[in-house]
Amino acid sequence: MNKKINSYEDLLAEKRNLEALFEVQKSLFKMTVDEIKSDLDPAFNAIEFLRKLAFRNTDNPLLQSGINLLINFLNEKLKGKNPGFLRSTIVPYVLKNYASNLLAGHADDLIHYLVSLFHNEKNSVAEE
Numbered sequence: 001m002n003k004k005i006n007s008y009e010d011l012l013a014e015k016r017n018l019e020a021l022f023e024v025q026k027s028l029f030k031m032t033v034d035e036i037k038s039d040l041d042p043a044f045n046a047i048e049f050l051r052k053l054a055f056r057n058t059d060n061p062l063l064q065s066g067i068n069l070l071i072n073f074l075n076e077k078l079k080g081k082n083p084g085f086l087r088s089t090i091v092p093y094v095l096k097n098y099a100s101n102l103l104a105g106h107a108d109d110l111i112h113y114l115v116s117l118f119h120n121e122k123n124s125v126a127e128e
Contacts, residue, residue, distance in 0.1 A: 056097045067099045071092050071096050
């Protein structure tokens, strides 16, 4: 790089060298960024898990209603004599949020499964 350029050919050779050096630096930078991303994946997964506990998925209101009814029913049945604030308020809130996020991607599968259960019961009653 400190070499003196005397001709046009020297200039073109220096340009090729600099372009090759630039490509090497660019690939090194890309590898470094990819390594940092892979190192931060566990942190991103933890943040995503905490987001699922804190916020509810509201894409399917029918599914939300079913989750609310089921968790409220279970909460009433399993509450006991003196449930306390954590068991009566915080646990159902977290369960509703996590269940809504967990079932959000599988709503169609869940609905097909429930419909198939009712179809099977209807057919078995008609056969008797």
